[in-house]
Amino acid sequence: MTLGHGKRFLEYLFTVWVIVTLNFALPRTMPGDPFLYLSADEGDEVARFSQAQQDYYQRQYGLDRPLAVQYGTYLCSLARGDMGYSIYYNQDVSRILFQRLPWTLLLVSLAVGLSSLAGCLLGSLSAYHRGRFVDRWLFPAIVAFSEIPAFLLGLVLLFTLAAGLQWFPLSGAMTHFATFEGMMGKILDIARHAALPVLTLTLVRTGGMTLLARNSMTTVLARDYVRTARAKGLHPLRILTRHTLRNAMLPIVTRIFLSLGGLVGGAILVENVFAYPGLGRLMRDAVLVHDYPMIQGIFLLVTVSVLSANFAADLVYRRLDPRIQHLESLRS
Amino acid sequence: MKPTRTGWRILLLLIFFILPMACGDKPEEKAPVASGDAKTTALFEVDVLRLAGGDWGYPTPFAHYPRGPGGFKMCLLFDSLLERDEKGLIPWLAESYRIADDGLTYWFVVRRNVLWQDGRPLTADDVAFSLTYANRHAATWSYIFDTIESVTLEGEQTVCVKLKQPHAAMLDNIGRTRIIPRHIWETVDRPKEFIAPEAVVGCGPYRLTDYDKAHGTYRFEAFEKYWGPRQRVGAIEYVPVGEATLAYEKGEIDLTTLSPDVMPRFKDDPTHNIVRSPAFWGYRLLMNMEAVAGLRERSVRQALAYAIDRKELVEKIARGAAVPGRMGILPPDHVMAAQGIHFYSFDPQQAELLLEGAGFRRPDTTGLRQTGDGQPLELTLLCSSQEVRMAELLRQRLGEVGIGVKVISVDGKTRDSRVRAADYQLAILGHGGWGGDPDYLRVRFAGGSMGPNAAPSHSGLVGYNAPVLLDLLNRQQTEIDPARRRQLIGDIQRELAEQVPEIPLFYTTAYSIYRPARYDGWMFMYDHHSLPHGKLSYLTRSGVALKR
Numbered sequence: 113m114t115l116g117h118g119k120r121f122l123e124y125l126f127t128v129w130v131i132v133t134l135n136f137a138l139p140r141t142m143p144g145d146p147f148l149y150l151s152a153d154e155g156d157e158v159a160r161f162s163q164a165q166q167d168y169y170q171r172q173y174g175l176d177r178p179l180a181v182q183y184g185t186y187l188c189s190l191a192r193g194d195m196g197y198s199i200y201y202n203q204d205v206s207r208i209l210f211q212r213l214p215w216t217l218l219l220v221s222l223a224v225g226l227s228s229l230a231g232c233l234l235g236s237l238s239a240y241h242r243g244r245f246v247d248r249w250l251f252p253a254i255v256a257f258s259e260i261p262a263f264l265l266g267l268v269l270l271f272t273l274a275a276g277l278q279w280f281p282l283s284g285a286m287t288h289f290a291t292f293e294g295m296m297g298k299i300l301d302i303a304r305h306a307a308l309p310v311l312t313l314t315l316v317r318t319g320g321m322t323l324l325a326r327n328s329m330t331t332v333l334a335r336d337y338v339r340t341a342r343a344k345g346l347h348p349l350r351i352l353t354r355h356t357l358r359n360a361m362l363p364i365v366t367r368i369f370l371s372l373g374g375l376v377g378g379a380i381l382v383e384n385v386f387a388y389p390g391l392g393r394l395m396r397d398a399v400l401v402h403d404y405p406m407i408q409g410i411f412l413l414v415t416v417s418v419l420s421a422n423f424a425a426d427l428v429y430r431r432l433d434p435r436i437q438h439l440e441s442l443r444s
Numbered sequence: 445m446k447p448t449r450t451g452w453r454i455l456l457l458l459i460f461f462i463l464p465m466a467c468g469d470k471p472e473e474k475a476p477v478a479s480g481d482a483k484t485t486a487l488f489e490v491d492v493l494r495l496a497g498g499d500w501g502y503p504t505p506f507a508h509y510p511r512g513p514g515g516f517k518m519c520l521l522f523d524s525l526l527e528r529d530e531k532g533l534i535p536w537l538a539e540s541y542r543i544a545d546d547g548l549t550y551w552f553v554v555r556r557n558v559l560w561q562d563g564r565p566l567t568a569d570d571v572a573f574s575l576t577y578a579n580r581h582a583a584t585w586s587y588i589f590d591t592i593e594s595v596t597l598e599g600e601q602t603v604c605v606k607l608k609q610p611h612a613a614m615l616d617n618i619g620r621t622r623i624i625p626r627h628i629w630e631t632v633d634r635p636k637e638f639i640a641p642e643a644v645v646g647c648g649p650y651r652l653t654d655y656d657k658a659h660g661t662y663r664f665e666a667f668e669k670y671w672g673p674r675q676r677v678g679a680i681e682y683v684p685v686g687e688a689t690l691a692y693e694k695g696e697i698d699l700t701t702l703s704p705d706v707m708p709r710f711k712d713d714p715t716h717n718i719v720r721s722p723a724f725w726g727y728r729l730l731m732n733m734e735a736v737a738g739l740r741e742r743s744v745r746q747a748l749a750y751a752i753d754r755k756e757l758v759e760k761i762a763r764g765a766a767v768p769g770r771m772g773i774l775p776p777d778h779v780m781a782a783q784g785i786h787f788y789s790f791d792p793q794q795a796e797l798l799l800e801g802a803g804f805r806r807p808d809t810t811g812l813r814q815t816g817d818g819q820p821l822e823l824t825l826l827c828s829s830q831e832v833r834m835a836e837l838l839r840q841r842l843g844e845v846g847i848g849v850k851v852i853s854v855d856g857k858t859r860d861s862r863v864r865a866a867d868y869q870l871a872i873l874g875h876g877g878w879g880g881d882p883d884y885l886r887v888r889f890a891g892g893s894m895g896p897n898a899a900p901s902h903s904g905l906v907g908y909n910a911p912v913l914l915d916l917l918n919r920q921q922t923e924i925d926p927a928r929r930r931q932l933i934g935d936i937q938r939e940l941a942e943q944v945p946e947i948p949l950f951y952t953t954a955y956s957i958y959r960p961a962r963y964d965g966w967m968f969m970y971d972h973h974s975l976p977h978g979k980l981s982y983l984t985r986s987g988v989a990l991k992r
Contacts, residue, residue, distance in 0.1 A: 142857065142858070143857065143858040143861040143862065144857035144858060144860055144861035145861070148857075148860055148861060148864060149510065149860070149875075150859075150860040150863055150864060150873060150875070151828065151856055151859065151860055151873050151874055151875050152511075152874065152875045152876060153830075154725065154830075154874060154952060155701065155725055155876075155952065155954050155973070155974075156511060156512060156876065157511065157512035157515075157725070157875075157876035157877060157972075157973075157974075158510055158511055158512075158875065158876070159510035159511070159515065159584050159585055160587065160877065161510070161582075162587070162589060162590075164582075164589055164590045165582040165589050165590075168581075168582045168589070169582065169636075172634065172636065197637065200509060201499075201501070201509075201657070202501055202502060202507045202509075202636055202637065202639060203502075203639065203657065208657070208658075211657060211658040212658050215658070267687075270686065270687060270690070271690070275690050275693075275694065282685075282686060282687065282690060282691055282694060282696060283684050283685055283686035283687070283691065284659065284683065284684040284685075284686075285659060285684075286659070288656070288659065288661045288681070288683050288684075289654065289661070289663055289681055289683075384686070385686055385687075386686045387498075387660075387684040387685055387686040389658040389659045389660065389684070400856070400857070402857055
């Protein structure tokens with residue numbers, strides 16, 4: 113390992129330590145404690161915990177110990193790969209996270225994929241016909257669409273496509289207490305349930321992606337080599353895909369990976385509308401009930417997913433733009 | 445070709461995500477399924493009832509979440525010594541009970557021929573063990589923790605419970621503590637973390653046959669060897685629901701609560717039954733008499749009660765689905781609500797007179813009143829972000845009688861902790877439990893300390909001292925004779941209405957809707973506001989569960 117690599121590793125370790133420490137400190141700076149229930153949501157009944165009962169729970173979860181001791185215990189557990197035991201959900205944090213993660217991943221990855229695809233297509237179309245009829249209508253329509261809040265769009269789709277036309281189920285991620293004819297039946301059922309949440313997220317994200325693609329494409333379309341390609345009499349589709357889109361992809365790729373990084377919280381509103389079992393709802397509820405270990409676990413997962421997405425973006429970027437590799441090799 | 449390879453990769457990734465979910469029923473998540481599941485329609489009035497789900501925790505007495513839907517699911521699996529019908533407590537696992545005159549000793553005669561869901565017999569020893577266990581380990585929905593001196597067996601069927609101190613609410617508290625099998629729980633030291641399949645073996649009318657934490661689904665099936673009244677419903681399924689009214693309309697669930705706004709849609713349709721729930725969930729205005737000297741004056745507190753239009757709050761905030769608060773605190777549906785309590789109808793003129801009398805003069809007819817030292821009479825009102833509209837209405841009405849109000853909106857947990865730390869002047873707090881044993885009045889108003897009980901109706905009253913009320917509250921706590929206690933509770937309500945130590949704003953009355961042709965067995969427990977929460981909602985009303 114070179115000196116540079118060692119320094120980078122230390123920097124990375126320091127970043128992780130800062131993040132882990134913030135994860136520990138942030139939930140504890142919120143006023144209130146996990147066992148104090150003076151109020152409830154309207155119509156909801158909460159258990160009365162006597163002071164003796166509260167003390168019992170505080171002892172059981174080690175919350176009565178000094179913060180420094182709690183912090184040390186947290187770091188030691190984390191080093192062993194133990195994310196702790198949820199105070200509210202009564203289960204290992206890691207287990208709860210891994211039960212929910214695939215559902216959010218399914219929604220968000222499909223939505224990011226589809227919205228990127230649609231955004232690139234519409235953006236290219238808009239840029240290619242810039243100032244003409246297609247662009248004049250498409251551009252404001254996309255801008256207007258991207259401003260609709262996700263939950264509102266979700267509700268509209270729910271009332272029209274699910275309740276009205278009955279094409280899709282109203283809620284949940286699958287049909288429960290039902291028997292399926294083989295694995296394919298179950299996969300189709302999951303796909304039907306995911307359709308509306310994915311559609312909602314896709315529609316909401318397509319606007320931003322289209323605008324980005326349009327801007328990027330507009331810049332590239334003005335380049336000399338595109339003019340040359342046109343002059344050569346190449347087919348417009350070939351110019352768009354081979355010559356323009358590939359070069360306009362860099363900011364789009366960055367955007368796609370940034371969206372993936374924020375996948376945990378990204379679907380929260382849509383998950384609420386469709387009662388979908390994702391991480392977004394879990395995060396909201398964990399914060400509301402002050403479940404410290406759960407909040408720490410989710411924040412850690414968010415951090416890891418953002419870092420991984422950045423890392424992946426870096427890798428893909430290098431493949432898309434050989435100049436980066438070339439520059440790095442020149443430097444070394 | 446490159447694009448094709450990428451396409452394959454995407455497809456593989458999708459399969460990677462979806463396949464584990466498609467095979468996602470992990471065996472350890474399932475509760476034990478006893479043999480002989482097949483039920484025939486003839487046995488039950490309805491084979492399967494579907495209700496709105498959501499994850500409320502693994503339904504053991506210790507692991508469910510501290511919320512109503514969690515607790516009442518657990519009650520389907522676990523019976524208790526006493527049960528609750530429309531009028532009060534009824535004998536259940538205890539055939540009969542007796543209380544010593546000093547209120548310290550309770551005897552319960554345990555029913556014979558009761559089986560656990562794993563086939564073993566329930567004995568009085570199990571009952572003694574359960575009470576001792578709940579006294580040592582805090583169960584989520586039991587209030588006997590650290591209150592019992594000893595539990596002993598007298599003969600084969602009688603359990604004798606000696607308390608640390610007499611307490612009129614203890615029959616209710618012991619009576620609703622869940623009975624758990626000794627052979628499963630005696631080696632468990634951390635009950636909140638005990639989520640093994642056998643942890644849900646109870647002796648109640650239903651067995652848990654499916655639970656999925658991530659999806660929030662539960663399935664309960666009738667326990668065929670249940671000792672008690674026959675089940676009317678073969679299975680109860682809880683499924684995830686996004687928009688509940690829509691799910692009800694589409695027949696995905698069989699009962700839901702209804703917002704007043706959509707009621708007209710169903711009102712004239714005879715295929716639906718709409719039921720108003722008793723008013724056991726309410727909002728209260730707390731007044732910190734330690735922080736604001738003026739609030740120590742009874743007439744000032746009475747003035748506030750006159751100045752706030754509680755009927756307006758019912759109309760504008762609850763959209764009619766509530767009843768105005770009563771200064772006697774107990775809601776009108778409470779079994780011990782006294783009649784003829786002074787109501788304090790909206791009367792700003794009376795409020796102004798009382799404020800003038802207390803020395804809060806108003807230099808002009810529109811400005812703020814002034815305190816004795818010439819400062820403007822201005823108070824802060826702490827509320828959660830969900831109660832801002834209510835707080836604004838209060839600000840408007842109090843402003844009209846010359847009391848300035850500054851609304852401070854924070855999140856619910858912050859509000860709770862500030863109330864707990866007495867860091868407020870006025871505060872709005874909303875919670876359920878108003879239909880419970882009226883001993884909650886003692887915990888609310890007996891002295892300035894928080895007392896041993898803290899929540900939710902136990903937010904303490906800061907800076908308040910009323911010897912007459914205190915004496916009445918302490919006497920009712922040890923009064924075991926029901927008639928004498930009722931008399932005392934009546935006196936307490938009258939004294940509260942005179943003193944106005946806090947102002948109940950309104951008690952909500954939610955509406956539930958169901959199709960009677962599908963199932964019509966729903967009932968309200970005497971102290972609770974939710975239809976599907978009552979265990980008797982699913983049982984035939986004969987024998988011990990006879991409808992009174």
